[in-house]
Amino acid sequence: MKVLVTGGAGFIGSHTVERLLARGAEVTVLDEFNDYYDPAVKRANVEAFGGAAEVVEGDIRDRGLVDRLFAERKFDTVVHLAARAGVRPSIQEPELYLSVNINGTFHLLEAARKAGTERFVFASSSSVYGINQKVPFAETDLIVNTISPYAMTKMAGEQLCSNYTNLYGIRTVCLRFFTVYGPRQRPDLAISKFTKLIDEGKPVPRYGDGSTARDYTYIDDIVGGIMASVDYGGAPFEIFNLGGSQTTKLSELIVAVERALGKEAVIENLPLQPGDVPLTYADVSKAKALLGYAPHTPVSDGIPKFVAWYREMKEKLQR
Numbered sequence: 001m002k003v004l005v006t007g008g009a010g011f012i013g014s015h016t017v018e019r020l021l022a023r024g025a026e027v028t029v030l031d032e033f034n035d036y037y038d039p040a041v042k043r044a045n046v047e048a049f050g051g052a053a054e055v056v057e058g059d060i061r062d063r064g065l066v067d068r069l070f071a072e073r074k075f076d077t078v079v080h081l082a083a084r085a086g087v088r089p090s091i092q093e094p095e096l097y098l099s100v101n102i103n104g105t106f107h108l109l110e111a112a113r114k115a116g117t118e119r120f121v122f123a124s125s126s127s128v129y130g131i132n133q134k135v136p137f138a139e140t141d142l143i144v145n146t147i148s149p150y151a152m153t154k155m156a157g158e159q160l161c162s163n164y165t166n167l168y169g170i171r172t173v174c175l176r177f178f179t180v181y182g183p184r185q186r187p188d189l190a191i192s193k194f195t196k197l198i199d200e201g202k203p204v205p206r207y208g209d210g211s212t213a214r215d216y217t218y219i220d221d222i223v224g225g226i227m228a229s230v231d232y233g234g235a236p237f238e239i240f241n242l243g244g245s246q247t248t249k250l251s252e253l254i255v256a257v258e259r260a261l262g263k264e265a266v267i268e269n270l271p272l273q274p275g276d277v278p279l280t281y282a283d284v285s286k287a288k289a290l291l292g293y294a295p296h297t298p299v300s301d302g303i304p305k306f307v308a309w310y311r312e313m314k315e316k317l318q319r
Helices: 011-022 039-047 063-073 087-092 094-115 149-168 190-199 219-231 250-261 285-291 299-318
Strands: 002-006 026-031 054-057 077-080 119-125 171-177 203-207 237-242 266-270
Touching: 002 011, 002 063, 011 026, 011 039, 011 077, 011 219, 026 039, 026 063, 063 094, 077 094, 077 219, 087 094, 087 149, 094 119, 094 149, 119 149, 119 219, 149 171, 149 237, 171 219, 190 203, 190 250, 190 299, 203 250, 219 237, 219 285, 237 285, 250 299
Parallel strands: 002 026, 002 077, 026 054, 077 119, 119 171, 171 237, 203 266
Antiparallel strands: none
16 A cells, blocks of 8 residues: 655654554655744654655645655555644634645645545544534534634535545545644643643643633544544545543643642643634544544543653653
């Protein structure tokens, strides 16, 4: 199997590449190595592949590059994880998010169409549910209250995938990820950021009263869902939630990190931020039924695993 993984140097991408390589796939990584966070982190992720994956540095908006890769490599499958991520930054730079997340996805789908690529797995987001009044969130829920440009671009990506399935027969699976965490997590995300701040005795920003809740999903569970989607042989177009199917309040999350570190947080109380939703909660019954998806790592186990990895990385840097 020849697989293109866009964003393969990032958090979810690097774990996905490793799992594909372990299965014997021929993997090409396309990653921009942009400065949304320190590119050195991504380069370290790539070094861990030990040369087993081809790594191409480039932008998914570069149509010429994308077309050449597809024409030359003849990919069977695309796992499209590259995107400008984050709700709050998308409010500051909406045009950038539209350009990368919509135009970039279009270029990949067009190249896949021309090259005869059979399967396209798209990383969507629980952000598409916005202020959803029904919980847990199900794939059949009517989506009418998205509240960030990021969420809108992910909805657009799903619709592009649907178009290319219906018009050109490309099998597409859209995966709505719910707050993924674990080793190599992006430093701007809550668990990674809170761990570092608490460890260093610095104030931890708590937006609102701590009652907002998220469905945190451990990276191993997410990658399991991605692999099942690569193998999926059901309907030609599907959308699946991939979550932990449990919620954790922000205040509870901070306590869990405190316990794992053995240190007390210094809390900085701040107002809720524009674009933040009060709750995310995944109904994963469809993914369980059709993909065999079964999240195995509750937050009570996942946070200590992440903190152990954090400490290991910190020791390496201090040597």
